[in-house]
Amino acid sequence: xxxxxxxxxxxxxxxxxxxxxxxxxxxxxxxxxxxxxxxxxxxxxxxxxxxxxxxxxxxxxxxxxxxxxxxxxxxxxxxxxxxxxxxxxxxxxxxxxxxxxxxxxxxxxxxxxxxxxxxxxxxxxxxxxxxxxxxxxxxxxxxxxxxxxxxxxxxxxxxxxxxxxxxxxxxxxxxxxxxxxxxxxxxxxxxxxxxxxxxxxxxxxxxxxxxxxxxxxxxxxxxxxxxxxxx
Amino acid sequence: xxxxxxxxxxxxxxxxxxxxxxxxxxxxxxxxxxxxxxxxxxxxxxxxxxxxxxxxxxxxxxxxxxxxxxxxxxxxxxxxxxxxxxxxxxxxxxxxxxxxxxxxxxxxxxxxxxxxxxxxxxxxxxxxxxxxxxxxxxxxxxxxxxxxxxxxxxxxxxxxxxxxxxxxxxxxxxxxxxxxxxxxxxxxxxxxxxxxxxxxxxxxxxxxxxxxxxxxxxxxxxxxxxxxxxxxxxxxxxxxxxxxxxxxxxxxxxxxxxxxxxxxxxxxxxxxxxxxxxxxxxxxxxxxxxxxxxxxxxxxxxxxxxxxxxxxxxxxxxxxxxxxxxxxxxxxxxxxxxxxxxxxxxxxxxxxxxxxxxxxxxxxxxxxxxxxxxxxxxxxxxxxxxxxxxxxxxx
Numbered sequence: 001x002x003x004x005x006x007x008x009x010x011x012x013x014x015x016x017x018x019x020x021x022x023x024x025x026x027x028x029x030x031x032x033x034x035x036x037x038x039x040x041x042x043x044x045x046x047x048x049x050x051x052x053x054x055x056x057x058x059x060x061x062x063x064x065x066x067x068x069x070x071x072x073x074x075x076x077x078x079x080x081x082x083x084x085x086x087x088x089x090x091x092x093x094x095x096x097x098x099x100x101x102x103x104x105x106x107x108x109x110x111x112x113x114x115x116x117x118x119x120x121x122x123x124x125x126x127x128x129x130x131x132x133x134x135x136x137x138x139x140x141x142x143x144x145x146x147x148x149x150x151x152x153x154x155x156x157x158x159x160x161x162x163x164x165x166x167x168x169x170x171x172x173x174x175x176x177x178x179x180x181x182x183x184x185x186x187x188x189x190x191x192x193x194x195x196x197x198x199x200x201x202x203x204x205x206x207x208x209x210x211x212x213x214x215x216x217x218x219x220x221x222x223x224x225x226x227x228x229x230x231x
Numbered sequence: 232x233x234x235x236x237x238x239x240x241x242x243x244x245x246x247x248x249x250x251x252x253x254x255x256x257x258x259x260x261x262x263x264x265x266x267x268x269x270x271x272x273x274x275x276x277x278x279x280x281x282x283x284x285x286x287x288x289x290x291x292x293x294x295x296x297x298x299x300x301x302x303x304x305x306x307x308x309x310x311x312x313x314x315x316x317x318x319x320x321x322x323x324x325x326x327x328x329x330x331x332x333x334x335x336x337x338x339x340x341x342x343x344x345x346x347x348x349x350x351x352x353x354x355x356x357x358x359x360x361x362x363x364x365x366x367x368x369x370x371x372x373x374x375x376x377x378x379x380x381x382x383x384x385x386x387x388x389x390x391x392x393x394x395x396x397x398x399x400x401x402x403x404x405x406x407x408x409x410x411x412x413x414x415x416x417x418x419x420x421x422x423x424x425x426x427x428x429x430x431x432x433x434x435x436x437x438x439x440x441x442x443x444x445x446x447x448x449x450x451x452x453x454x455x456x457x458x459x460x461x462x463x464x465x466x467x468x469x470x471x472x473x474x475x476x477x478x479x480x481x482x483x484x485x486x487x488x489x490x491x492x493x494x495x496x497x498x499x500x501x502x503x504x505x506x507x508x509x510x511x512x513x514x515x516x517x518x519x520x521x522x523x524x525x526x527x528x529x530x531x532x533x534x535x536x537x538x539x540x541x542x543x544x545x546x547x548x549x550x551x552x553x554x555x556x557x558x559x560x561x562x563x564x565x566x567x568x569x570x571x572x573x574x575x576x577x578x579x580x581x582x583x584x585x586x587x588x589x590x591x592x593x594x595x596x597x598x599x600x601x602x603x604x605x606x607x608x609x610x611x612x613x614x615x616x617x618x619x620x621x622x623x624x625x626x
Contacts, residue, residue, distance in 0.1 A: 011418075013448065017425045020445075024435040081417055103421035105428035156284040191254075193290035197274055197305040201287065204307070 003117060004028040004046060008038040008064060009053035009079065018051060021106045022113070035064040039142045042068065043130040049117055052096070053079040054087055062094055069095035070164060071130065071141030075120045077112060079104075132167050134229055137206060137215055139167060148206055158183060159202050166216055166226035175223040199224065247378070253386035257289055260378055268371040270294065270356040271337075275344070275379060276310040278351040285314065285353075288383075294358070304337050306355030313341040313353040319373070323363055338364060342376035346383050354379050412463055415574060415587070419452040419459065426452075462588040466573065469595040476519060476599055480512040483520065483551060483620070484544055490524040491542075498532060507544040510551055514623040519596045523604075526589040527555045527616055535559020538613065549622055550602070556615040562608040570606055 007018045010033050019029045030045065032038035042050070050068065054061030065076055078091040078099045088099050098116050100109060132139040138147045144160060146153040155163065161183045165174060176195050180188045188194065203210040217227055243263040250256035261273055271294030276285045290305060313320050322339040337359045344352030354376045358364075364372075426445040430437065437445070484507045491503045531540050535557040543554040562570070562577060569575045571594040574587035597604040602620040 013422055014425075017422070017429065020437075020441065021429055021432075024432075081414060102417055103424035105424060106432055107428060109425075154284060156279065156286045157282070158286055191290075193272075193274075193292050194287060196292075197287045197290040197307075200305055201307060 002026050002028050003048040004030060005049045005051060005113065006030045006032065006038065006042055006047045007051045008032045008035075008061070009051075010034060011053070014053065014079075017106075018109070021110060025110055025113075027113075035060050035067075038064050039067060042072075042074075043142045047074055049113060049120070050074055050076045051079060051100075051113070052076055054091055062090060065091060065094045065096055067142070067144075070144075071132075075116045077116055134167070134170070134215055134226060136208075139163070146206075153205050155202070155205065159198060159205070162198055162202060163206075166224070170226050171228040173219050173223045173225045179224070247382075253382045254289060256382050257379060258291065260375060260382070261291060261293065264371060264375060265293065268356075268368050268375070269361060270340075270358045270372075272305060272357040274305045274307075274310070274355050274357075275383075276307070276314070276353045276355070277344070277346065277383070278314065280351070285310070304339075304357050304359075306339055306341060306357050309339045309341040310353040310355050313343050313355070314350075317343050317350045319343065319369075321364065321369065340364060340369065340372055342373060344376060344380045344383070346380055346387065352380075352383070415459060415463075416456065419456040422452040423449050423456070459588075462592065465592055466588050466595075469592060469599075476516040478514050478516055480623075481515045481517045481520060482510070482512050483515075483553065484510055486517060486521055487524050487542055487544075487553075490521050490528065494525070494528050494532075501528075501532065502539045504539060504541045505543075506541065508546055510544055510546055511622055513551060513600075513620050515600050515620065516596075520600070520620075523593045523596050523618070524555075526593050530589065531555075531557045531559070535613070546622070547619075549624075550619045551622060553618040553620070554615055555618070556613060558613040561610040561612055561614055562606070563610060564608070567606055567608060571604070 005022055005027050007015055007022075007029060008031075009015055009018070012033075015031050015033070019031060022029050030041050030047065032041045038050075038052075041047075052061050052065060054065070061078065065078065068074065068076065075098075076096045078088075078096045079102060080087040080091065080099050081102050088101075091099055097119070098112060100112050130140060130142050132141065136149045139145070146155055146160070146163070162179065165179055165182055176192055177189050180191060180195050183198075184191070184194065199216060200210070203213050203216060206215050207213045215226055216224055218224055243260070246263065247256050247260045250259055257275075261270075271292065273289075273291050273293070274287055275289040277288050278285050287305070287307075309320055309322060320339075320341045324337060337357050338361070340356040340358075342354045343350050344354055346352055356372055426449050430442060430445055484505070488505065491505075495501055495503070528540070531538065536559075538557040538559045541554075541556045543552075543556075545552050566577050570577075571590045573591045575591075576587045594604050597618055597620070600620055602618060604616065604618045606614060606616050608614040
C-alpha cells in the first residue's frame with residue numbers, strides 16, 4: 001500500500017514542486033496551505049509523513065508541529081532556510097524528525113523522504129488517534145477540546161497539559177516529580193502543592209465524584225495514574 | 232507603630248526583596264509573617280488575560296493540611312467568589328463541628344489581587360481549626376495580599392523585559408540587510424533549484440506540458456531574481472548614500488507625461504488623466520524622479536489593473552504637490568504605516584513578482600530631494616500617493 005504524504009506550505013509553487021516529485025515516486029499526496037487546514041486534513045485520513053514549511057510567518061509551522069506531536073508520532077520533516085539555525089534547532093526540539101534546507105534539489109528531497117520513512121516505526125496507527133475516550137471523558141486532540149459526556153469542559157492551559165500526561169500514559173503511574181517537570185518545568189520539580197491544587201481542580205471538572213475519582217487516581221506514596229478502562 | 236514592629240517589618244521586607252525568584256520571595260513572606268498570622272494552606276489564582284480562565288500559579292501547605300494532599304482544600308470556591316465580587320471574603324466554619332469535619336470546613340480568607348491595576352487574581356488563606364480570625368489578622372493578611380501583588384508585578388515586568396530584549400534582538404537581526412537579502416533571494420533560488428533538479432532527474436520522465444510548465448517557472452523566477460538583485464543594489468547604494476544625484480532644473484509635469492507615454496506603449500489599456508496647473512521647474516534629478524513615477528505606475532498596474540490613474544499637480548506656496556491616485560481595491564489602514572519599509576509586502580498579497588523594495592526606493596529618492604511622500608487609501612475606493620517637492624526659489 002502506498003504511503004501518503006501531507007505537504008504543508010503556504011506557497012502554491014512549493015506545493016506544486018513537492019507534489020509533482022512525490023507522485024513520481026508513487027506516493028499519494030495531500031496538501032494544506034495553513035496550520036488549521038493541515039490539522040484538519042491530518043485527522044481525516046491516514047498520513048505517513050508530514051512535510052512542513054516553517055519559514056513563512058503566516059503559517060505557524062512550529063505550532064502545527066507542536067500540536068501534531070501532542071497526539072501523533074507521525075514522521076515530520078520541516079522545510080527551513082539555510083542559515084536559520086534557530087529554526088532547525090527549534091523544529092527538532094519540537095519533535096520534527098529531520099529537516100530539509102531551501103533551496104533543495106528534487107533528488108535530495110526524495111532521498112530525505114525515503115530515509116525518514118525507513119526510520120519510522122512501522123505502526124503509525126497507534127499515534128494517529130485524534131480522539132481519546134476514557135469512560136465519559138472524551139478529548140479531541142486536534143482541536144484541544146475536552147468533553148465530559150455531552151458537556152464541554154473548559155480547562156486552563158496548564159490543566160490541559162496535565163491531563164495529556166495521563167492520556168498518553170494510561171495505566172502507568174506517574175510520579176509527582178515527573179508531572180511537575182513535564183508540565184511546569186524543572187524549577188517546579190519539588191513544588192508538590194501546585195500539583196495537588198491542579199489535580200484537585202482537574203478532578204472537580206472531570207469527575208462525577210471528585211472524592212472517588214475514576215479518571216485520575218492517587219496511588220499513595222507512588223504517584224497518580226489514569227487507570228485503563230475495562231474493554 | 233512601635234519600634235519592635237517596625238524593625239521586624241523592615242527585616243522581613245529586606246529578606247523578601249532579596250529573593251529574586253518571585254515564588255521564593257512569596258515563601259519568605261508567608262513564613263516570616265506566619266508568627267502573627269496562622270494559616271495551613273495558601274494559594275494564588277490569576278486570570279489568564281486572553282482566555283479568562285483562572286490558573287493556580289502558587290500553592291503552599293505549611294500547616295496541618297499537609298497530610299491530606301490533593302484532597303485538601305485549596306480555596307478554589309472562595310477564589311472564584313473573590314474574582315467575581317472583587318472584594319475580600321471571609322468564611323468561617325459553622326460552630327460546634329466535630330474533629331472529622333475539620334478538613335472539609337475551614338476558615339477561608341480570600342483577597343482580590345490587582346496585578347497591573349486590574350482585578351485579575353485572588354490570594355486565599357485556608358486554616359483548619361483554631362480560633363476565629365480577628366481584625367488584626369485580617370489586616371496582616373491584607374498586607375500580604377498587597378505585597379504578593381507587588382511581587383507578581385515585579386515578576387511580570389521581568390518577564391516583559393526579557394521578552395522585549397528578545398524581540399529587539401530579533402528586530403535587529405531582521406533589520407540586518409544581509410540576513411534579509413539572503414532570505415529574499417532564497418525564494419526564487421529555491422524554485423529555480425527545485426524545478427530544474429526535478430527536470431534533471433534521471434529516474435523519471437515528465438510529459439511535455441509539465442516540462443514547459445516547469446521551465447516557465449524557472450524563467451519567471453530568474454527574472455524575479457534579476458529584479459530583486461537590481462533593486463537591492465539600488466537600495467544599498469541609497470542606504471550608503473553612494474548613489475549620486477545629478478541635480479538640474481526639471482519640469483515634473485513633462486517628466487510624468489513622458490513616463491506615462493512610455494508605459495502606455497507596453498500597456499495600451501492603461502488610462503491616465505492629468506490635472507496639472509502651470510508649475511515652475513524644480514531642482515532635481517530627472518532620471519530618479521522618473522523612476523519614482525515608473526514605480527507608482529508599475530504598482531498601479533499590478534494592484535489596480537482595471538483602474539484609471541489620476542495624476543494631479545498643484546503649486547502650494549513653497550512646494551509642488553503631486554497626487555497619484557487609482558480606484559483600485561485600496562489598502563487596509565493597518566498596513567499603511569509600513570508600506571515604505573524595505574521588503575514590506577502587504578499580508579495576503581501573494582504577488583510572485585513583487586520585491587518589496589519599490590516604495591522604499593521611491594521614498595529614499597523623494598527624501599534626497601528634501602521632499603515627502605505618503606499614502607492615503609480607502610478600501611474598495613482606491614489609493615492615493617502624495618508627493619511633495621520643494622520649489623527652488625532661484626529658478
